[in-house]
Amino acid sequence: MATISLFIGGIRPLPESGRPTGMYKQPASGPLQLGHEGFVGDQQADRRVHGGPDKAVHLFPAAHYAKLAARFQDAAPQLVVGSIGENISTPDLDESVVRLGDIWRLGTARLQLCQPRNPCWKIDERYGCDGIAQFIAEQRLTGWYWRVLTPGTVNLDDELLLEQSDPTAYTLAEAMLCWQEHRPPLADLEKLAASPGIADNWREKIVKRLDWLRQHANEAPPAVKTFHTKPEQP
Template structure:
């Protein structure tokens, strides 16, 4: 598979804040930063509100394609001013990389770091609350405009204006778009689930879910 890279990246980090209207603690409110030190759990100084579903080594760095914002604005024109990079809680945004050309387990160089694609980001209800638009989280999921998480293979410093460059593709053709489509399908192909579950670098929870679903489909097909 050919080498791909992003445009110069924007970086975002944030501290915990209350989320209106109920006041849940969240780290979705990010601010641009010029540089960041990246450790095993992401950008140093960046916070996540609910550590059961956000953060940790397998969700260390969240990337969201900047080109997705135009698509979301087309669907929700009233949010045109608000839908700009950083607002969905991502740590990195740029153009050139999307779920259509990024594969499971891809390894990228950014500054001193090496980052590996671990899993898609499942849109959280906090997106809808953050933008005061009921149904926005579901829309992001339905359109497959999810973004994804990186795990950190090599720690170090990154800077805004650097570019992500793919240095290794472990599962050519097994794109995040294919993974998301299979996960959302009512009755996905058994072979597709098996192939995706076997992709090097895929997060273990995703492997388990895909395998369990494939096993269920195989059992009921025999029945």
């Protein structure tokens, strides 16, 4: 069981580049309808990397804000719960205690944990502080995305209730560590790719990496991309 705070928001321009973002969310003021694409009333600016069925809802653990504030003191006053674009915040969960494929009930909806969030350069601009997105990726303070298995209604006082979990599945922390390892054991990557409930796009990347590692056993593998850097053009 985990207590939660809920956030939704529209699209706004970033303060420096003016590029659109859905990161500026506000606390929900009443019951929310949750569908397969996320909460009604919530928006994502760049649908290439945000939103969609396997990124319908984002949870960011509340405890991470203190870690970010300690590392980026100039941005500390802005590093408050709800500010990084999450839909759900909780003080009760983090990446070390949830597992890939976990199914949770929230209100009358059912959610499945399917992948970590890849942080984006827009986080740095949102807080006016370089390096936050990279730090989040390197320290694996990403939070995670849920897919919505059963749409429903979520009230402000609802709690997350664990409905189904495979004790042999990777925790999200273990999964990210395996994915980021320079040359992880192939059996570990195979287990990760076979994880029930894992997002299709992440599974495809894992399978491609497995194929490359098998074919280039004596070569240094390319680094795994763990965060989105700022593109040259809008």
